[in-house]
Amino acid sequence: MSKRIRPIRRWEIPNGKEKPYVVTEWHDSVWKCSCPHWIFRLQRTGEDCKHIIDVKDGRYESSEEPREYDICPGNVGKVTVNTDTPQFLRVLVPLIPLGSHQGGWLAYTCMYDCLRLGIPWKNVMEYYSRVLRSKPTKALVTEYIEEHGRLEYTQWVRGLGWIGLKTIPVEKKCQLIGR
Numbered sequence: 001m002s003k004r005i006r007p008i009r010r011w012e013i014p015n016g017k018e019k020p021y022v023v024t025e026w027h028d029s030v031w032k033c034s035c036p037h038w039i040f041r042l043q044r045t046g047e048d049c050k051h052i053i054d055v056k057d058g059r060y061e062s063s064e065e066p067r068e069y070d071i072c073p074g075n076v077g078k079v080t081v082n083t084d085t086p087q088f089l090r091v092l093v094p095l096i097p098l099g100s101h102q103g104g105w106l107a108y109t110c111m112y113d114c115l116r117l118g119i120p121w122k123n124v125m126e127y128y129s130r131v132l133r134s135k136p137t138k139a140l141v142t143e144y145i146e147e148h149g150r151l152e153y154t155q156w157v158r159g160l161g162w163i164g165l166k167t168i169p170v171e172k173k174c175q176l177i178g179r
């Protein structure tokens with residue numbers, strides 16, 4: 001999967017008037033730099049250049065690679081994060097019952113929870129514009145949930161799926177699974 005070959009983090013190292021060098025951290029403690037010294041010499045020996053050493057010493061602010069979000073329907077009663085994939089966030093969202101008067105409320109709840117997880121609104125809308133017929137604004141969703149509370153499924157029944165939608169106060173944290 002293409003998402004797996006992205007670096008975990010990246011740093012831009014000022015290089016005078018030239019393009020900054022870019023240091024990246026990869027999985028399994030692999031570090032790379034875009035400077036010629038690292039590319040043409042150190043890469044082969046496995047040594048760190050001064051830029052990588054400086055980054056490891058904490059001399060530069062990490063310019064975090066924008067995190068990838070993968071929102072997908074799952075067998076969950078509420079928005080649930082799978083943290084087994086550190087390079088991107090897999091967010092499982094409950095299925096929205098079609099034709100139910102609570103469907104919109106549940107969708108708003110999920111959108112609200114996604115926002116609380118720090119998922120950019122455009123990623124949230126990318127998923128929910130396919131689920132909802134309307135295109136609510138971020139402010140509308142936030143206001144609605146803060147006024148009415150969140151909606152969660154409370155019970156899993158074999159053969160039926162998730163049932164028992166219940167209003168939950170907004171303070172309650174999302175469930176985390178995995179690491």
Ligand SMILES: [Zn+2]
Pocket residue numbers: 021033034035037038049050051052
């Ligand atoms: Zn370097």
